[in-house]
Amino acid sequence: MSEDxxxxxxxxxxxxxxxxxxxxxxxxxxxxxxxxSQTVFLLEGFLMSSIKILDFQSEGAGCxxxxxxxxxxxxxxxxxxxxxxxxxxxxxxxLLLLSLPLLNMLEPAGAQFPRQCTTIESxxxxxxxxxxxxxxxxxxDQCGVSTGRGRCVQVTVDSRPHGPQYIHDGRDDREQWPxxxxxxxxxxxxxxxxxxxxxxxxxxxxxxxxxxxxxxxxNLLDLSTEERRRFVNALHQAKVTIHPDIVIATRRREEIxxxxxxxxxxxxxxxxxxxxxxxxxxxxxxxxxAGQQSFERVDFSHEGPAFVTWHRYHLLQLERDMQWRxxxxxxxxxxxxxxxxxxxxxxxxxxxxxxxxxxxxVQRLPEPEDVALCLEVGIFDTPPFxxxxxxxxxxxxxxxxxxxGKYDPAVRSLHxxxxxxLNGTGGQTHLSPNDPIFVLLHTFTxxxxxxxxxxxxxxxxxxxxxxxPIGHNREYNxxxxxxxxxxxxxxxxxPENLGYSYDIExxxxxLRVTEMITIAVVTALVLxxxxxxxxxxxxxxxxxxxxxxxxxxTDQYQHYSDDYDGIATPSQSVV
Numbered sequence: 001m002s003e004d005x006x007x008x009x010x011x012x013x014x015x016x017x018x019x020x021x022x023x024x025x026x027x028x029x030x031x032x033x034x035x036x037s038q039t040v041f042l043l044e045g046f047l048m049s050s051i052k053i054l055d056f057q058s059e060g061a062g063c064x065x066x067x068x069x070x071x072x073x074x075x076x077x078x079x080x081x082x083x084x085x086x087x088x089x090x091x092x093x094x095l096l097l098l099s100l101p102l103l104n105m106l107e108p109a110g111a112q113f114p115r116q117c118t119t120i121e122s123x124x125x126x127x128x129x130x131x132x133x134x135x136x137x138x139x140x141d142q143c144g145v146s147t148g149r150g151r152c153v154q155v156t157v158d159s160r161p162h163g164p165q166y167i168h169d170g171r172d173d174r175e176q177w178p179x180x181x182x183x184x185x186x187x188x189x190x191x192x193x194x195x196x197x198x199x200x201x202x203x204x205x206x207x208x209x210x211x212x213x214x215x216x217x218x219n220l221l222d223l224s225t226e227e228r229r230r231f232v233n234a235l236h237q238a239k240v241t242i243h244p245d246i247v248i249a250t251r252r253r254e255e256i257x258x259x260x261x262x263x264x265x266x267x268x269x270x271x272x273x274x275x276x277x278x279x280x281x282x283x284x285x286x287x288x289x290a291g292q293q294s295f296e297r298v299d300f301s302h303e304g305p306a307f308v309t310w311h312r313y314h315l316l317q318l319e320r321d322m323q324w325r326x327x328x329x330x331x332x333x334x335x336x337x338x339x340x341x342x343x344x345x346x347x348x349x350x351x352x353x354x355x356x357x358x359x360x361x362v363q364r365l366p367e368p369e370d371v372a373l374c375l376e377v378g379i380f381d382t383p384p385f386x387x388x389x390x391x392x393x394x395x396x397x398x399x400x401x402x403x404x405g406k407y408d409p410a411v412r413s414l415h416x417x418x419x420x421x422l423n424g425t426g427g428q429t430h431l432s433p434n435d436p437i438f439v440l441l442h443t444f445t446x447x448x449x450x451x452x453x454x455x456x457x458x459x460x461x462x463x464x465x466x467x468x469p470i471g472h473n474r475e476y477n478x479x480x481x482x483x484x485x486x487x488x489x490x491x492x493x494x495p496e497n498l499g500y501s502y503d504i505e506x507x508x509x510x511l512r513v514t515e516m517i518t519i520a521v522v523t524a525l526v527l528x529x530x531x532x533x534x535x536x537x538x539x540x541x542x543x544x545x546x547x548x549x550x551x552x553x554t555d556q557y558q559h560y561s562d563d564y565d566g567i568a569t570p571s572q573s574v575v
Contacts, residue, residue: 112246112247112248112249112274112277112278112480112482113181113182113246113247113248113249113266113482114130114196114245114246114482115246115247115266116128116131116196117130118247118264119264120257120262120264122182123181123256123257123264126181126182126183126184127183127184128181128182128185128195128482129142129143129152129184129185129196130143130186130195130196132144132147132149132196133147142186143186143187143188143197144186144192144197149188149189149192149197150186150196150197151186151187151189152184152187153185153187154183154184155179155182155185155477155484156484157176157177157179157477158176158476158477158486159176160465160473161467162466162467162469162473163304163384163386163467163468163469165297165298165386166286166297166298166469166470167295168286168288168295171286171287171288171295172286173252173253174281174282174471174479175470176477177471177480177484178477178480178482178484180253181249181253185483185484191204191209192209194483195482195483202316202320202497203497203499203500212499214495214499214500215319215499215500215501216501216503217447217500217501217502217503218503219503219504235436238272238275238318238321239270239272239273240270241270241271242269242270242271243268243270243321246274246482247266247267247268248266248267248274248281249265249266250266250267252287271318271321272318274321275433276431276433276434278314278317278480278481279314279432280430280431282299282300282301282310282479282480283300283430284430285298286298298469298470299429299469299471300470300471300472301478301479302398303387303398303400304385304394304471305394305468305472305473305487306468306471306472306476306487307394307398308394308397308446308449308490309487309490309491310478310487310490311442311445311446312446312449312490313485313490314442315439315442315443315446316498318439319500364417365417366403366413366414366418368507369403369507370403370413370414371403371414371448371507372506372508373403373404373405374396374397374405374448375448375451375452375455375506376405377391377392377393377396377404377405378393378456379393379462380393380394380452380456380459380460380462380463381393381394381468383464383467384467385467385468385469385472386468386469388400388407389401389407390405390406390407391405391406392405393405393452395407396413396414397414397415397448397452398414398415399411399412399414399416399417399418400412400416401413415442415445418441446494447504450493450502451506453491453492453493453494454493458491458492458493460474460491463487463488472487474486474487474488474491475487475488
């Protein structure tokens with residue numbers, strides 16, 4: 001099998017989580033190995049790209065592609081069964097996240113916590129305001145204050161009520177992010193940005209962040225061979241390169257100082273694995289204590305208005321980091337230990353596209369017409385601002401409503417359908433970013449979001465200030481990004497505000513049957529009216545012509561005499 005499965009691109013991408021025997025039995029079940037390395041899958045509609053470009057090989061494992069059977073996830077239930085992975089026709093372009101010519105211009109963007117803030121002193125003080133250029137020693141240039149870049153201020157958090165889905169207020173470190181960890185952070189001036197105001201806001205570059213840039217996110221299939229090679233190399237380098245600024249917490253806040261009380265529990269992480277970890281941290285369960293079942297109905301990045309804004313910033317962060325270990329031995333470790341995972345990584349990416357034979361509706365991908373229909377839903381979100389909202393653009397593009405916006409509990413469409421179609425790593429909510437197809441899928445989702453913002457003038461009034469699921473209110477700081485960034489900061493058109501645009505042409509919507517019938521009836525009526533008008537015109541013209549040739553005297557007029565010819569003396573009047 002190893003010879004047949006030699007990958008065109010020989011790089012190694014590990015699975016986000018390794019699974020022990022107990023976890024494998026409880027969570028996933030390998031069904032079949034299928035070599036996909038020499039097969040090109042053109043995923044139609046919503047997820048159109050070449051899997052061959054992003055087909056990765058696990059070290060010493062050939063190229064296994066394993067069908068998964070898993071628990072219910074945010075994307076929907078997964079089902080057992082194996083089918084051959086069918087290639088689909090190209091329909092819509094999938095868009096490239098990274099702008100390759102500009103990679104070296106983009107500065108790293110901070111998130112989670114900067115390494116400088118994970119000292120005993122910073123954690124106990126609650127202050128995370130690192131120096132930018134401390135000429136006069138540590139603490140002399142917090143947030144670049146000496147050059148006007150920013151200043152250290154109190155963290156602002158959203159205290160408005162959230163929706164009823166979350167019932168354990170006070171039990172989760174992510175509530176009112178990031179106040180459980182830090183209460184002071186940098187607030188940057190002008191176009192400056194970053195954890196110490198040492199970088200620029202999206203869309204700006206230069207030493208003083210005064211030069212505008214506009215990155216074009218291109219269709220992956222339009223790239224040259226060399227550009228594709230550079231793209232894949234960038235993913236690989238991000239996977240194996242330690243993040244220069246960010247470390248991740250491996251314990252909850254109450255245990256952050258370690259067993260001895262003096263050893264902060266943080267670890268280095270690679271750039272791409274930080275991207276994966278951020279997603280995992282936003283969707284993980286709420287730990288309620290050893291021996292208690294963790295609370296599942298909490299998700300800071302899905303099933304609510306923040307779905308599109310959170311994932312938009314998630315991609316921006318990766319794009320700005322330029323390149324790309326996630327954690328627990330098993331899901332059960334989290335429930336029993338309360339860890340934020342132990343940094344063990346391993347196992348291949350799994351894919352078996354269209355392998356959910358028990359559920360035919362997820363054996364296909366969305367059509368271009370589905371995207372066009374989705375873009376006609378004019379309201380951003382509707383109560384209860386959850387996965388059962390109807391006539392909601394957000395719930396439609398996320399995939400809990402049908403493409404026209406009508407909620408149907410049996411439906412998985414658009415974004416969710418594309419995840420479930422992959423039927424493996426990409427179909428498991430907490431794992432999905434570890435499959436690089438995630439980047440392409442969510443870049444396209446963001447393109448749909450940006451087109452909606454453009455069409456409807458970015459009307460933020462339909463984004464709820466309160467009563468959305470926890471983490472999803474308009475002014476909530478998105479978990480776990482650092483420095484804090486709110487949902488409404490991402491509710492803007494990208495070209496004008498975030499420095500990127502999309503190279504894409506949007507499809508037109510196919511006509512519904514009722515619309516076609518209406519058009520046919522109207523057309524028929526118009527034709528009848530035209531025929532009637534033409535006939536009336538012909539009759540009128542003929543009548544006018546007959547009147548022009550009418551004799552001066554007809555039978556209706558009185559003659560001087562009916563027997564005029566018999567008069568003896570015609571010159572004599574007989575009237």
